[in-house]
Amino acid sequence: MIEVSITIEFELPRPDSADADEASGAIVARGKPMPRILLVEDNEMNRDMLSRRLSRKGFEVLIAVDGQQGVEKTLSESPDLVLMDMSLPVLDGWEATRRLKAATETKHIPIIALTAHAMSGDREKTLQAGCDDYDTKPIELPRLISKIEALLNAKKVS
Secondary structure (H helix, E strand, C coil), X not given: CCCCCCCXXXXXXXXXXXXXXCXXXXXXXXXXXXXXXXXXXXXXXXXXXXXXXXXXXXXXXXXXXXXXXXXXXXXXXXXXXXXXECCCCCCCHHHHHHHHHHCCCCCCCCEEEEECCCCCCHHHHHHHHCCCEEEECCCCHHHHHHHXXXXXHHHHHC
């Protein structure tokens, strides 16, 4: 009988020294906290799918299931950005956005409207309500990530 011993060595990256993950497209900064996004979405399937995809891209995702909870979580958690479905129960996304943009504590937080409405004028309506950008459902992740990054980068500059 012959005994064989194999030693495999590998090094795992430390969380506090992670770099940009080019393959996955994750947004990773050395020693800095990941951007926190509040996803306000009442549809469980949309919420689960989008939150998983954003988490894989390196974002910390907070969840609210209606507009009132979205306003409350934005006030208590102070996310870096809000993704706001516009057709929500309890308090719709339109009114939730108006309240957030009217409050001193939250008016600086960028809000991207998420809506299935893609009619002419819908984008302008969301911007008038106070949203900083607009994206249609079904979500195309690369397009949404591009909008998120643009707003987060603009927030850093201002």
